[in-house]
Amino acid sequence: xxxxxxxxxxxxxxxxxxxxxxxxxxxxxxxxxxxxxxxxxxxxxxxxxxxxxxxxxxxxxxxxxxxxxxxxxxxxxxxxxxxxxxxxxxxxxxxxxxxxxxxxxxxxxxxxxxxxxxxxxxxxxxxxxxxxxxxxxxxxxxxxxxxxxxxxxxxxxxxxxxxxxxxxxxxxxxxxxxxxxxxxxxxxxxxxxxxxxxxxxxx
Amino acid sequence: xxxxxxxxxxxxxxxxxxxxxxxxxxxxxxxxxxxxxxxxxxxxxxxxxxxxxxxxxxxxxxxxxxxxxxxxxxxxxxxxxxxxxxxxxxxxxxxxxxxxxxxxxxxxxxxxxxxxxxxxxxxxxxxxxxxxxxxxxxxxxxxxxxxxxxxxxxxxxxxxxxxxxxxxxxxxxxxxxxxxxxxxxxxxxxxxxxxxxxxxxxx
Amino acid sequence: xxxxxxxxxxxxxxxxxxxxxxxxxxxxxxxxxxxxxxxxxxxxxxxxxxxxxxxxxxxxxxxxxxxxxxxxxxxxxxxxxxxxxxxxxxxxxxxxxxxxxxxxxxxxxxxxxxxxxxxxxxxxxxxxxxxxxxxxxxxxxxxxxxxxxxxxxxxxxxxxxxxxxxxxxxxxxxxxxxxxxxxxxxxxxxxxxxxxxxxxxxx
Amino acid sequence: xxxxxxxxxxxxxxxxxxxxxxxxxxxxxxxxxxxxxxxxxxxxxxxxxxxxxxxxxxxxxxxxxxxxxxxxxxxxxxxxxxxxxxxxxxxxxxxxxxxxxxxxxxxxxxxxxxxxxxxxxxxxxxxxxxxxxxxxxxxxxxxxxxxxxxxxxxxxxxxxxxxxxxxxxxxxxxxxxxxxxxxxxxxxxxxxxxxxxxxxxxx
DNA sequence: AATGAATGAGACTTCATTCAT
DNA sequence: TATGAATGAAGTCTCATTCAT
Numbered sequence: 001x002x003x004x005x006x007x008x009x010x011x012x013x014x015x016x017x018x019x020x021x022x023x024x025x026x027x028x029x030x031x032x033x034x035x036x037x038x039x040x041x042x043x044x045x046x047x048x049x050x051x052x053x054x055x056x057x058x059x060x061x062x063x064x065x066x067x068x069x070x071x072x073x074x075x076x077x078x079x080x081x082x083x084x085x086x087x088x089x090x091x092x093x094x095x096x097x098x099x100x101x102x103x104x105x106x107x108x109x110x111x112x113x114x115x116x117x118x119x120x121x122x123x124x125x126x127x128x129x130x131x132x133x134x135x136x137x138x139x140x141x142x143x144x145x146x147x148x149x150x151x152x153x154x155x156x157x158x159x160x161x162x163x164x165x166x167x168x169x170x171x172x173x174x175x176x177x178x179x180x181x182x183x184x185x186x187x188x189x190x191x192x193x194x195x196x197x198x199x200x201x202x203x
Numbered sequence: 204x205x206x207x208x209x210x211x212x213x214x215x216x217x218x219x220x221x222x223x224x225x226x227x228x229x230x231x232x233x234x235x236x237x238x239x240x241x242x243x244x245x246x247x248x249x250x251x252x253x254x255x256x257x258x259x260x261x262x263x264x265x266x267x268x269x270x271x272x273x274x275x276x277x278x279x280x281x282x283x284x285x286x287x288x289x290x291x292x293x294x295x296x297x298x299x300x301x302x303x304x305x306x307x308x309x310x311x312x313x314x315x316x317x318x319x320x321x322x323x324x325x326x327x328x329x330x331x332x333x334x335x336x337x338x339x340x341x342x343x344x345x346x347x348x349x350x351x352x353x354x355x356x357x358x359x360x361x362x363x364x365x366x367x368x369x370x371x372x373x374x375x376x377x378x379x380x381x382x383x384x385x386x387x388x389x390x391x392x393x394x395x396x397x398x399x400x401x402x403x404x405x406x
Numbered sequence: 407x408x409x410x411x412x413x414x415x416x417x418x419x420x421x422x423x424x425x426x427x428x429x430x431x432x433x434x435x436x437x438x439x440x441x442x443x444x445x446x447x448x449x450x451x452x453x454x455x456x457x458x459x460x461x462x463x464x465x466x467x468x469x470x471x472x473x474x475x476x477x478x479x480x481x482x483x484x485x486x487x488x489x490x491x492x493x494x495x496x497x498x499x500x501x502x503x504x505x506x507x508x509x510x511x512x513x514x515x516x517x518x519x520x521x522x523x524x525x526x527x528x529x530x531x532x533x534x535x536x537x538x539x540x541x542x543x544x545x546x547x548x549x550x551x552x553x554x555x556x557x558x559x560x561x562x563x564x565x566x567x568x569x570x571x572x573x574x575x576x577x578x579x580x581x582x583x584x585x586x587x588x589x590x591x592x593x594x595x596x597x598x599x600x601x602x603x604x605x606x607x608x609x
Numbered sequence: 610x611x612x613x614x615x616x617x618x619x620x621x622x623x624x625x626x627x628x629x630x631x632x633x634x635x636x637x638x639x640x641x642x643x644x645x646x647x648x649x650x651x652x653x654x655x656x657x658x659x660x661x662x663x664x665x666x667x668x669x670x671x672x673x674x675x676x677x678x679x680x681x682x683x684x685x686x687x688x689x690x691x692x693x694x695x696x697x698x699x700x701x702x703x704x705x706x707x708x709x710x711x712x713x714x715x716x717x718x719x720x721x722x723x724x725x726x727x728x729x730x731x732x733x734x735x736x737x738x739x740x741x742x743x744x745x746x747x748x749x750x751x752x753x754x755x756x757x758x759x760x761x762x763x764x765x766x767x768x769x770x771x772x773x774x775x776x777x778x779x780x781x782x783x784x785x786x787x788x789x790x791x792x793x794x795x796x797x798x799x800x801x802x803x804x805x806x807x808x809x810x811x812x
Numbered sequence: 813a814a815t816g817a818a819t820g821a822g823a824c825t826t827c828a829t830t831c832a833t
Numbered sequence: 834t835a836t837g838a839a840t841g842a843a844g845t846c847t848c849a850t851t852c853a854t
Contacts, residue, residue, distance in 0.1 A: 001817070009817095025319030027230040030844065041819040046846065082402045112318045116228035140401075150401050157392045158401065160375060161368045168367030172360075175329075189360045197400040198343075198353050198361065199285045234828065235837095244836040246830080255828065407838070415838095431725030433636040436823065447840040452825065488808045518725055522634035546807075556807050563781075563798045564807065570777030571770045578769060581735075588766075595766045598759075603806040604749075604767065605691045606757050640849065641816095650815040652851080661849065 010048050012038060014062060017055050022105035026056055026113050056113075057121055063110050064128040070099040076138035082148040086191060089139065093166050093190065097183060100170045107174045111167070133159045165190050213251050215241060217265060220258050225308030229259055229316050260324055266313050267331040273302040279341035285351040289394060292342065296369050296390060303373045304386075310377045314370070336362045368393050416454050418444060420468065423461050428511035432462055432523050463527055469516050470534040476505040482544035488554040492597055495545065499572050499593060506576045513580045517573070539565045571596050619657050621647060623671060626664050631714030635665055635722050665722075666730055672719050673737040679708040685747035691757040695800060698748065702775050702796060709779045716783045720776070742768045774799050 001009075016037040020029045031052060035042035049055040074092060079085045100107045115122050137159035143149030169186035176182050192198065219240040223232045234255060238245035252258040274295060282288045303310045318325050340362035346352030372389035379385050395401065407415075422443040426435045437458055441448035455461040480498060485491045506513045516531070543565035549555030575592035582588050598604065625646040629638045640661060644651035658664040680701060688694045709716045725731070746768035752758030778795035785791050801807065 028319070031846085032844085042845095043820060043847080044818050047817070052845075115315050116231075148403050150395075150399075150403055153395065153401050154388050154392050157375075157388045158396075160371055161389075161392055161396065164367045164371030165364045168363055172363060185357050185360045186364075189357050189364055192353070192356065193361075193364065193396050193400060195400045195402055196353075197396060197398045198346075198356050199398055200351050200353055233826090245828095246836050246838090247834080249829070250834075434725070437825085438823085448824095449826080449841060450839050453838070458824075522637075522721055549807075554809050556801070556805075556809055559801065559807050560794050560798050563794045564802075566777055566781060567774045567795075567798055567802065570773045574769055574773030578766075591763050591766045592770075595763050595770055598762065599767075599770065599802050599806060601806045601808055602759075603802060603804045604752075604759050604762050605804055606752075606759055639847090651849095652815050652817090653813080655850070656813070 013048055018059050018105045021113060022108035026117050053118055063106050066099055070095045071135055077142050080146055085143050096166055107170055133163055136163055216251055217261060221262050221308045225311035229320050256321055266309050269302055273298045274338055280345050283349055288346050299369055310373055314374055336366055339366055419454055424465050424511045428514035459524055469512050472505055476501040477541055483548050486552055491549050496593060502572055510580060513576055539569055542569055622657055623667060627668050627714045631717035635726050662727055672715050675708055679704045680744055685751050689755055694752050705775055716779055720780055742772055745772055
């Protein structure tokens, strides 16, 4: 079998697995569920993946790669004013949003299923999240340096705080009727919080 | 056996179960692990709980009750100024913090283990989170009504956003070295975001 | 369960396993075959043995212990004349014979099944056989020392040669109709070979 | 494909199979192991052999044929004196030795692997061994008839006894460092036993 | 003729749950 | 009431064999 055909088959299986993991979770997913979805003998699965953990790990890998691509080519140092920062931060949020929106299953798996299954995997996922936090932190540091952000912010914590809201927005979106409107309301709310806070004087 | 004795035994088992679920997760927890922890025959377990799901469900119930108690007796309508709001919001954060801090296992179970095991359970947990969101929303509505909060905030989304940060802070805390300092930095950051945002002018 | 009851159950399973291993060989033996023989759920098996290799190893252990007991309390230095030597050597042969005769299955398993399954096991069995050879060698050395055996014999090889005949006799016996007569004929033949050889002059 | 080409291919496969069976034993040998050894697709295997048992059976057949060839053209009636007998018996031993020595794998398979796999096979191998015993027996009968062997020997049992020593010598040789010396020591010991026995008077 | 992808029977092992003591 | 021995359903994984290319 050509490498290409193998890769294609792996991709098919990976996608079917993503389906089932997203629907049932890791432990309730049987290898035969995945195989059935492809009208494939379950023995065939083992030609392409070592075992159940192997494919789950691969699924997570794919998602992490996707997330990184989604964030990829932004330069944290590019923005010079609070307006530019806001634009940029929103662009990043939008991209993450788009990434998870284009495939419902991704969020299901990464937010609910990735922990407690294998320590190695746990580490890997935590690592990815830390990278995202680090990425966000660079934006904040840039803003502080260029003086358009408050000099007293705790960039480490704030990065986590902002990302937690972004992730919450994604989850919320996935669990809602997935309207464009929800998306906009979250974007606005996160922006408002950052720009002015929510006190009345912050008109 | 008196009802009282039964209740006492159930409580013991529940606590042991919380231990093991927190350490190993639902699927890797064996009934015999729980029984062993109490030097109890694992057949005995079934005199107090219907089955494995039953006890897990009960564990989640206990946690949810605890959370509600933690939030319980605050009156969302009490604060009249932004300062009072800030105090109140911080008090709530502190309580949630305290609740999860006093017992590490709670966060482990509720954040990592409660979903994907049983749809009924999923619904119950989601419900609890929605109630917390609703609770927070009432504070925001009160603030808008009394004019000390920005009239244009999206109270539904903002409630979720704020809670997502609080939960993130708890997770972060649980995974960190659990220093008092981390706790304070999160509190300050969340307060700052709400009070002034993070733009430079927001000094 | 008392240790005694556990030991008893283990013995039962061990005996059933010996049956099946002797009949089908290691690889063709299913755990469920062993369980079935005892009208026992196959899950029960795993309460008493770690896995298939564990029980097979235990079976071999038992046999080796039995062999050693069969040889046990003879003193290689006791005989002082060729007649005593002959008596002694025959006694040993008889005992090994008796051991394997009393339970058909023992020879089946130890002669046909113990190799190639696990390196550790192979080593163990080889060891046991080497010990028997060593044991026999001591008799020969004693005979040489006391001058009732030919001074030029190769005690190491001869010990192996004699034992190979004893084992062959056992196999032959097991595969035959198991008559007392066969037994006697082997004994006589081995004795004759040792005492005088088979040349005509050796009347 | 010409019959010749087919036969050649079968021979190749047979040799590769002998390799793997000798190294891993029947049950641990995968058809794909054999195919791999020949850089051949494992599906191709089935064009030349019906199934796994078929090839193992063929391997055994080949070995048995080889053994018979090794023994083949001696005439049991040829020797007339004890010296000729000794020479002849030694020649047979040497040939068997040579046969197994020229290819390590043969002994591995025939001594350790041929039983318990298939009753048909078991019978076949037993048959071959019986023939060797019968063959040896003819030598003994000849010796008795011509009076250079003891008139009272039990030719049936003695044939088995002698062969058991020869087989033991081969096994020992295969498991040792395969020195010429071991070979000689076994030959001498077996000869000594037959010629004079090992009693001191038998100098 | 050769290939190797696909198949699924079959064996191991775990553990929630039952039930006799 | 408590126990833990027994059970067997269920899921993972392997590999001989088939068959479309």
